[in-house]
Amino acid sequence: MDFNDLFSQKNTVNSLSERDLSQASNYIELVKAFSRVTYQSIYVIDYQLRSFEFVSDNPLFLAGLTADQVKDMGYSFYQKYVSAEDFQMLITINEAGFDFYERIPLEQRKLYVISYDFQIQNANGKFILVNHKLTPIFLTEEGKIWKAICIVSLSSNVSSGNVIIEKLQSDLLWQLDLSLGKWIPQKKINLTEREIEILRFYHRGLTIHETSERIFVSIDTVKFHKRKLFEKLGVNNMNEALVFALSNRLL
Structure with a gap:
């Protein structure tokens, strides 16, 4: 070989x-x-x-x-x-x-x-x-x-x-x-507009509270979308989600 x-x-x-x-x-x-x-x-x-x-x-x-x-x-x-x-x-x-x-x-x-x-x-x-x-x-x-x-x-x-x-x-x-x-x-995995927004704000360093204010939803709603995102991508946290999304051109 x-x-x-x-x-x-x-x-x-x-x-x-x-x-x-x-x-x-x-x-x-x-x-x-x-x-x-x-x-x-x-x-x-x-x-x-x-x-x-x-x-x-x-x-x-x-x-x-x-x-x-x-x-x-x-x-x-x-x-x-x-x-x-x-x-x-x-x-x-x-x-x-x-x-x-x-x-x-x-x-x-x-x-x-x-x-x-x-x-x-x-x-x-x-x-x-x-x-x-x-x-x-x-x-x-x-x-x-x-x-x-x-x-x-x-x-x-x-x-x-x-x-x-x-x-x-x-x-x-x-x-x-x-x-x-x-x-x-x-x-292929497709992200919703809301999931993309949350990932982009995370990439910019915004907290959950700041993200909720930017997209005009409650903090609990942001947490809900994060959980759905983790399930969709098979990851455990936002850092893993961001790396996966960037590597697979989902953003």
């Missing part, structure tokens, strides 16, 4: 046309600019070269290395700094993800995002749980992913897995049952 197992034969990019190559003119400058304005770690995969084309210098993803060192290591970085169990899980996710991807109509393939959690070592050699999101940047004329952007942040979950594919502007998402290797369709 090595890092090459993370590259699916279903998405092998053997050659690039002139049209394929024309997509990538100076795009990396946009990625660099994005990395400067976000706290999240960003890197770009080149599936033709089976390497990392760009790695941001956010330390979360670097395991104590420099961005250039991780870029040079490429996919072997995962083999060294992800736990053996989670590395095997990543291979499973990769195969299942490309099986799913092959069923998507060509013109819709850039609309999908895959998200999952895994344990990676930090600078002290301890494992931390991160969330990893991947979406295509460029496709070949055949519809293969040539380059993809990956966003890494601290996970709001408590264990590895939690593999989800979602489509932009769709009420559906698909969750991978790792034991069965099957994608299970589910309805």
